[in-house]
Amino acid sequence: MTRLTKSISEHLADHPLAGLIQVPAVIHGLPRLSSYLGHEIYVLRDDLTGFGLGGNKTRKLDFLFGDALARGATTAATIKATSFSRNAAAAASACGLDLHVVLPGTEASRNPLSQAVFARWGTRLHYEDRGMEALPDRLESVVASLRNQDEHVYVLHPGGSDSIGALSYVRVLGEICEFSERTGVHFPYMVHSTSSAGTQAGLVVGQSIAGYETRVIGISASRSVSDQREQVRELAVSTDRLLGTVTDPEKIIVDDGFVGPGYAEASKEGEMAAQTFAKMEGILLDPIYTGKAAAALLEYCANNKFGSGPVLFIHTGGNAGLYY
Numbered sequence: 001m002t003r004l005t006k007s008i009s010e011h012l013a014d015h016p017l018a019g020l021i022q023v024p025a026v027i028h029g030l031p032r033l034s035s036y037l038g039h040e041i042y043v044l045r046d047d048l049t050g051f052g053l054g055g056n057k058t059r060k061l062d063f064l065f066g067d068a069l070a071r072g073a074t075t076a077a078t079i080k081a082t083s084f085s086r087n088a089a090a091a092a093s094a095c096g097l098d099l100h101v102v103l104p105g106t107e108a109s110r111n112p113l114s115q116a117v118f119a120r121w122g123t124r125l126h127y128e129d130r131g132m133e134a135l136p137d138r139l140e141s142v143v144a145s146l147r148n149q150d151e152h153v154y155v156l157h158p159g160g161s162d163s164i165g166a167l168s169y170v171r172v173l174g175e176i177c178e179f180s181e182r183t184g185v186h187f188p189y190m191v192h193s194t195s196s197a198g199t200q201a202g203l204v205v206g207q208s209i210a211g212y213e214t215r216v217i218g219i220s221a222s223r224s225v226s227d228q229r230e231q232v233r234e235l236a237v238s239t240d241r242l243l244g245t246v247t248d249p250e251k252i253i254v255d256d257g258f259v260g261p262g263y264a265e266a267s268k269e270g271e272m273a274a275q276t277f278a279k280m281e282g283i284l285l286d287p288i289y290t291g292k293a294a295a296a297l298l299e300y301c302a303n304n305k306f307g308s309g310p311v312l313f314i315h316t317g318g319n320a321g322l323y324y
C-alpha cells in the first residue's frame with residue numbers, strides 16, 4: 001500500500017463497509033476526447049461501481065449500510081425517488097434489510113417503470129401528496145410506526161450526503177492517490193457534478209488528509225456558488241469531526257455556470273457534452289448531473305481555463321436516469 005493511500009485507509013479503518021461495490025475505481029485515459037480538446041483527460045468510472053446500477057450513491061451506500069448493519073438495523077428509510085433511493089433499494093436487498101421510501105405525489109402519478117423496479121427490489125413505498133415540504137414529516141411518522149413495531153430503523157439522509165456517506169469519497173481520493181503513485185500520472189484538476197455535497201465534501205477532506213495537490217472543481221447541478229460552497233463546507237466540517245481532521249474551506253471550488261434552465265432540467269450545453277462523450281468515447285452521461293459537469297470540462301478546455309497537467313473527470317453515474 002502506498003504512503004498516501006495508507007493515511008486515508010488508517011482514517012477510515014473504524015468505519016465498516018457493507019461490501020457492495022467493486023474497488024478500486026477504474027481510471028483510464030480518454031484518447032480521442034483528449035486529442036479533440038487539446039488537453040489530456042482521464043475519467044474515473046464511478047458509473048461502473050458494479051452494483052445497483054452504479055454511481056456515486058452506491059459508493060455512499062457501502063458506508064451507510066455498513067454503519068446500519070454495525071448498529072443492528074433491521075430496516076432503513078428515506079425520502080424521494082432519486083437515484084439514491086433506487087440504489088438504496090438494491091443495497092437494502094443485498095444487506096437483508098427492508099427499505100421504506102416516502103415519495104412525493106400519488107401512486108398513479110409515478111413513473112410505472114420506476115415503480116416496477118422498486119417492486120422487484122421489494123421496497124415499501126409510501127405516497128405523500130401534500131408537497132415536497134411534507135416529506136420529512138411523513139418520513140418521521142413512518143419511522144415512528146416502524147419503531148413501535150420494534151423495528152430498528154436506520155434513516156438515510158436524502159442523497160446519502162451525511163458524514164458517513166461522505167467517507168466514500170474520502171476513500172475515492174485514496175484510490176486516486178494509489179493510481180497516481182502506481183502510474184506516475186498526477187491530476188492537478190478534478191471535475192465532477194455537485195448537488196447534495198457528499199461527493200465534493202469527501203474529496204476535499206481526502207485531499208487534505210493525503211496532501212494530494214489538486215483543484216477539485218464541483219459543477220453545481222442547481223445552487224449558486226455561495227450556497228453550494230456552504231453546503232459542501234458544512235458537510236466537510238462534520239466529516240472532519242468524524243475523522244479528527246481539519247480541511248481548509250478554501251479548497252472548495254464550485255462553478256454554477258452550467259446549471260442551465262434549472263435543477264433536473266437538461267441544458268443545451270449538457271446535451272451537447274453528453275453527445276461528445278458518447279460519440280468520441282462511447283461513454284453515456286445523464287443530462288442532469290454528469291452531462292452538465294462535462295459541459296464545464298469542455299468549456300474549460302476550449303477557453304484554456306486549466307493549467308498544465310491531466311484533468312480527471314469523475315463520472316458519478318446516473319445512467320439509470322436515461323431510462324426511467
Ligand SMILES: Cc1ncc(COP(=O)(O)O)c(C=O)c1O
Nearest residue numbers: 195196197198199289316317318
Ligand atoms: C449522477 C449524479 N452525479 C452527481 C450527483 C451529485 O453528487 P452529490 O449529491 O454527492 O453532490 C448526483 C446527486 O444526486 C447524481 O445523482
